[in-house]
Amino acid sequence: MNYTFEWDVVLSGEYAEWLYEGFVTTLQISAVSLLFAMLLGTLICVMRMTPFRPLQWFALAFTEFFRNTPLMVQVLFWYFGAYLVVPEGIMTWLNELYLFVPGPFTLFGHEFVGEWLLLNVEFFSGVIALTVYTSAFIAEEIRAGIFSIPKTQLESSRAVGLSFMQAYRFVILPQALRIVVPPLISQSLNLIKNSSLCMVIGVSELTFMARQVESYSFRGFEAFTVATIVYLCISLVVSLCINMYNKHFMLQVKY
């Protein structure tokens, strides 16, 4: 193996800036998708548990379909094939949509001046794909958590005189959350890792930027090492979060 490493090429100047921008974009797309995925996932889970059959079937079909198809295909579909499910008027509107980015302030070394910017369609389709894919998993995690609470808990709290909502609020959810939260945190880590797939439609996140640095400078090893270490640090932080959560909230079973 004859390869001389030149770390200063990627750790300074324009290339370092690109990688940093990629890192910020990764965080942005993950944060936005995570927010929506949590909302949609909860909604799907609630639909799955309502006593109304068609809603149940819809939720079941949704989770099964999106869990059993590759994210790559979903990303490509939402970018290239969305015209089938989104009416043409909305597509044109989205393509010409200007969003107001507030300012002036500085975040992550990024200067926001307060201006109207054209909607980034790649980013938008990436968010939709990640949201839909992750929400299917989140819905399943939440459902598994709630189902793992014995039915007698609900029945006895109803018998004690709590209303249905109160029973969930004070008895079921506090217990279910303890089981649900750790897998949800690891789902969000998966989401961050999965956001790397958005590079195929041109979202300039970390993997895309590492690739770009590689093709501009032929310094693939250095660029990919930096990106890998960044991903590793993210996953380290997330697993620390899980451990801390478990330490604080896990049931201490004593015999």
Next chain:
Amino acid sequence: MHWEVVWDNFDYFLWGATKFDGTFPFIHDVGGLLASIILAVLGIFFAFWIGMAFGLMRLSKKRWLKLPSIIYVETIRGVPLLMLIFWFYFLAPIMLGHNIPGFYSSLIAFIIFTGAYIAEIVRAGVMALPSGQLEAARGSGLSQTQAMMFVILPQALRNMIPSFVNQFVSLTKDTSLAYVIGVNELTRTAVQVDNREMNASAEIYITIAVLYFIICYVLTSTSRRMEKQLSRYQARDR
């Protein structure tokens, strides 16, 4: 709607430009769904042995066995698969001095990646058995290795089958990532046809999503059924 585009290229989606002849390995230019399946099957086969080795190493009490396994599993699980695929894609020419086809470098990435997950499955499967099993086996005079081979692993492996199937499903889905380095598997055939025809993107992507879905859904529901059946015969703590 242009479903005829999908219909005209359906055979290309299924097996791409695959050719058979008498020279080793008898099958050339694998493509389409066939390539995805071959990648997934080879990947899970080799990953099984790697995962088995690292999973058992992690269960060992000796630190020099445990540490490499922890580092391997945690590193691979913290990195996106796409990153690994790029790593092996760029690493291979420098390590070997010549290019290797994307098919092989992506296969290596899949093996290494899935191996880490299987190691976790193996570890969880062995730890899920009641500790009385190992103690009884050791107590009746078997050595640690014998107890593992004849008592623990036969039970643990049987209980792990559903998890292996699930891992196979997610590997099948993940083979679509090989598209980015130009392996001619199902997703890439779809992108090729889409780029050529330009007017049927949604139809094409829905079709291949359904193809993936059929395979994955059948396997997932099998694994769910197996899980129910197997849990009946599991050794439990009493």
